[in-house]
Amino acid sequence: MPEGHLIHHLANRLNAELRTGPLSVTSPQGRFAAEAALLDGTTIDFAEARGKHLFIHFDAPSPEHTVHIHLGLIGKLYFEAPEDDWGHIRLHISNETLATNLRGPQWCRLITDAEYDAALKKIGQDPVREDADPEFLWTKVHRSARSVGSLLMDQHLFAGVGNIYRAEVLFRQGISPFTPGKELTRAEFDALWDDLVTLMRIGVRDARIDTVRPEHTPEAMGRPPRKDDHGGEVYVYRREGMACYVCGSPIHEQTMEGRNLFWCPTCQPRQSA
Structure with a gap:
């Protein structure tokens, strides 16, 4: 299972390379299709890591606008060319030059601000974060x-x-x-x-x-x-x-x-x- 340093690294790459838009957001595998449709055409506000949890905050107008990802034992988030479509892609986010494809996560959920706040209460102190206590x-x-x-x-x-x-x-x-x-x-x-x-x-x-x-x-x-x-x-x-x-x-x-x-x-x- 990836440790927290890698989740922070992924969040940093998302912030540096995929905050330009509008973005194409899809679920080629189909298991996240309805949620992806709500985000398609929007942009990423910011991504952040909290321990082993990755949160991608979109500027979508719907109440559910944050993607909550936990990679688990076999999940991986790849940075690839937009046309790469191998494997079972749960979530695809791309601009004209770069895509990130999520494969095999433990979970990928679209959540509200209230659900985001509830999730944070279950996560401990992250040594990478400046706000750790x-x-x-x-x-x-x-x-x-x-x-x-x-x-x-x-x-x-x-x-x-x-x-x-x-x-x-x-x-x-x-x-x-x-x-x-x-x-x-x-x-x-x-x-x-x-x-x-x-x-x-x-x-x-x-x-x-x-x-x-x-x-x-x-x-x-x-x-x-x-x-x-x-x-x-x-x-x-x-x-x-x-x-x-x-x-x-x-x-x-x-x-x-x-x-x-x-x-x-x-x-x-x-x-x-």
């Missing part, structure tokens, strides 16, 4: 008996953080994923948050996840670059059994709440309460 988040985390590895994946808390950023930021801060939230110090929480802000904003810029420090890059260590569908250089994600770049210990992996968790037991020791 880490102070509010701290009040939730330091009262929780849940592990920090679980809390970081809760989209009602840390919006946009997925399995990769979860594993990597905990490694970078030397925190065991099994540490209860209530045992985190304020300094540890602040360092986690600040690191997420830095890493995810770099991810928005580059449209990929890179988390290794300069001294651990392939060039610095004389090692082959990582080859993975997710791209980017990482410390622990999908590196189970491989040597930690920092201490040489094998990376561990286990399931936590249905998702694969990766960590280095030497660099991220469990602390006794």
Whole structure:
């Protein structure tokens, strides 16, 4: 599932490249046809990301004028030539030179302002956004008996953080994923948050996840670059059994709440309460 950095990257591209109009808005697949017809011939006011949710606000006169997209596990938003029509396109938006085609989303809905406001109330604090409130988040985390590895994946808390950023930021801060939230110090929480802000904003810029420090890059260590569908250089994600770049210990992996968790037991020791 795409993490929040990519949704922000997509929103930025929509704002930069598809706000000229009028736009052609259709649903070649047919599952969004009635909604697309209400938007056809209008323009995009602005697009924004909130965690893993993409909102495209149109200047349409109807009460329903915001498209709410969640890509889910297999959804993708492609930027292509207007004439490209391969696959099952749920939503097509184009001007004379560029199109964006949505394929395989978890959902694509046309919503009102009231529905938009209701959706925002369910989304947590997004490290990429300037309006995020880490102070509010701290009040939730330091009262929780849940592990920090679980809390970081809760989209009602840390919006946009997925399995990769979860594993990597905990490694970078030397925190065991099994540490209860209530045992985190304020300094540890602040360092986690600040690191997420830095890493995810770099991810928005580059449209990929890179988390290794300069001294651990392939060039610095004389090692082959990582080859993975997710791209980017990482410390622990999908590196189970491989040597930690920092201490040489094998990376561990286990399931936590249905998702694969990766960590280095030497660099991220469990602390006794």
